[in-house]
Amino acid sequence: MxxxxxxxxxxxxxxxxxxxxxxxxxxxxxxxxxxxxxxxDRSLVTVTALISSGILDSSLQFHLQTAKTNGITKEEIVEVLTHAAFYVGWPKAWAAFRLAKDIWSN
Incomplete structure (x- = not known):
C-alpha cells in the first residue's frame, strides 16, 4: 500500500x-x-459510508479513485451506487455518479 x-x-x-x-x-x-x-472491500465500505454521510467532495473523489485502483470495476461501482441510492438518497447518488463517471471514464 x-x-x-x-x-x-x-x-x-x-x-x-x-x-x-x-x-x-x-x-x-x-x-x-x-x-x-x-x-x-475496504474501498467499497468507505465509498458507501462517505456517500451515506453526505460527504460528496474531494474525500469521496479520492476514495473512488482508490476503489478503482483497488480493483473495483465500472460495473461494480455502478451497481454499488445504484443499490445505495435507495438507502442514502437519490441526490447523493447523483453526486457520487458524477464523480465516478469522471474517474472510470479515464
Missing amino acids: VKVTAGRDALGEFAPKFAQLNDDVLFGEVWSREKELSAR
Missing part, C-alpha cells in the same frame, strides 16, 4: 496530531490490515 501523507500535506502545521492520526493510524494501520479485510 502506498504511504498516505494527505493529512500532513493539508493539515500538518495547523493540526499535527489529527494529521498524524489520519496518515499513520487510519491509513497506516487500519487500511493495511488486508488479512482481515481486503483493500478492495
